[in-house]
Amino acid sequence: MSTTAAATQATGVVYADYQSSKPVDPRVVEAMLPYFTQTYGNASSLHGVGDLATAALDDARARVARFVGAQPEEIVFTGGATEANNLAVIGYALRNKRKGDHVIITEAEHISILNIAKYLEKNGFRVTRAPIDLYGRVSPAKLRARMTDETILVSVGWASSEIGTIQPIEEIAEMLAGTGVVLHTDAVAAEGLVPLDMTRVPVGLMTLSSNDIYGPRGLGALYVRKGVPVAPVLLGGGQERGLRSGTEDLASIAGMATAADIMTAEMPAEVARIGAIRDRLVARVLSEIPDAHLNGHPEHRLPSNAHFRFDGIEGEAMVLSLRDAGVAASTGSACSSKTLEPSHTLISTGLLHEEAHGSLEFTFGRFSRDDEVERIMSVLPDVVARLRHLSPLYEKKDQS
């Protein structure tokens, strides 16, 4: 048990919101420290202090590349995953404008991609949003049906950060092979939970986040397959082969490399352990709380994700009540969002607004403990019952 997780758990809080943010692994923090005070050079400098930084940068790049089965020169470090998405989608669209002006995304994308798509539309590109099925999956056939001669890029998240549904990325990549259309995937939600092997899956561009493998926040990376042309979106000194200017944040990059090494070594055991915790929560919620439903795919889903909805009550009220009871969870209800719009992914799976309002998401991770399911289930049934008692909408089925 690490000190970071122990600190949260010592306060009696069950942290079941790993999708929002993850603690940095203390081993990662340890590995970062020398880069603040000892190896502080600029990798672009010609002197010896700079050379040490260059060597450290090269080493870190190779380790992050190894984590996803890539070549070191295919990894571009960015200031976070949002920036990597911008570089991938805007950078690719701008660089390949003469080939076509059409980009396809899906209804299951993260808001980062949705807003980038809107930006492209304002700047003369056409964007099509492919529908998803009942479980949040997009089919290669539905994507294929939307492709035209003008299509240059398809962007599909490897998994939904929200409902946890895993997309058939391999099939989509195979469908696109030989068409000249490049596939970008935002793999942030899937990182550390499903294997991301670029020697096996022919995606052209892939977004990675450091924090999602328990590395420091504020760092991401874009995998750019050899031969896939991308234009930079941040201009300056020409670092990262000209694709991402700005002096490299060596401490964070070294941290991400260590996080990647740890993840490679521990992922099989960790995924099995997290999956067992999640499975137990899902089984108990569905059997012990009436009129509870699981959103997302029953099998093709991230092992960390349990996404429910409860008839007759609203998500923000659930999250507030759980907070009082020492459980940190999240919701796709409009009432908790800045825009007061419910989750677009839930609506696209076919749910009505009033159902999307009743959603509650638990996500587990490296420092989650087996007994936390017990803790959640010692309070959740009462929270649901209390809010249903307050609600004019909930009528017990056995009473009607």
Add this chain to the structure above:
Amino acid sequence: MKSTQYTDKTLEHFRNPRNVGTLEGPNVALGRVGNPVCGDLMDIYIKVTDDDRIEDIKFQTFGCGSAVATSSMITELVVGMQLDEALKVSRGDVADALEGLPPIKMHCSNLAADALHEAINNWRAGVKPENATTGAAATSCQPRPAEVVEVEIEHLADYQGKGVYTTLGDPAQLADQRVVVLDTGDPAAQLAIDLTDHTGRVVFMTTGKEPSVSAAVRSALRLSDVKVLAEAQPLALGGEGELERIRVHDLNEDEEYELTADAFVVLE
């Protein structure tokens, strides 16, 4: 500011709401405002004395933290008040009594005053609780009931065999699909119930407030996993080559929205 950055007073009312419940009897009126589509629905019951005083008040609310807290707060503010006095209690008064609400919640989840005023108006108009309709709250989400008119569903023929079914031999053929069954009476409702054995998503769409089916079938529907979508009128079908979405007129809101669907069953 986060939508959930509530004052201690608001959280206290959310945690320990006063006067939860319903009221019955001859001196009772109900005010209902909001819409579950927007995430808020409030019922406020008042019991009125012969000299126009609020003798008792109860509420039920579906909604977020501030929706619950404002409902609870107003019941405390107005119990014992004369009706004329209670009509002067405004949304601002409720927010002030809670020592403020997050700006984003001032409009959407501060309907309690509207619900109270609606209850008083219903009392004065002699509207019994069972006949109370959803009142017009001054919000973007206020109900503006539209008239039901017979409309031709656009592109219905275009998707025949591509998601539109007028007969259905074997419900299993729609396994794992999002099926919308149009309310054409008991056989359609029964088919909707049968479909729940094959897919997790069956919507029974009716233009009425309740499905136009027999009492026995209505109760079977309620016990089933069928999602009844009331006051909804299908307007047009859409999709790339096959049915993917249905444009729906929400008759309660007089608004249009799109519902994702793979199959649309309109029994002949």
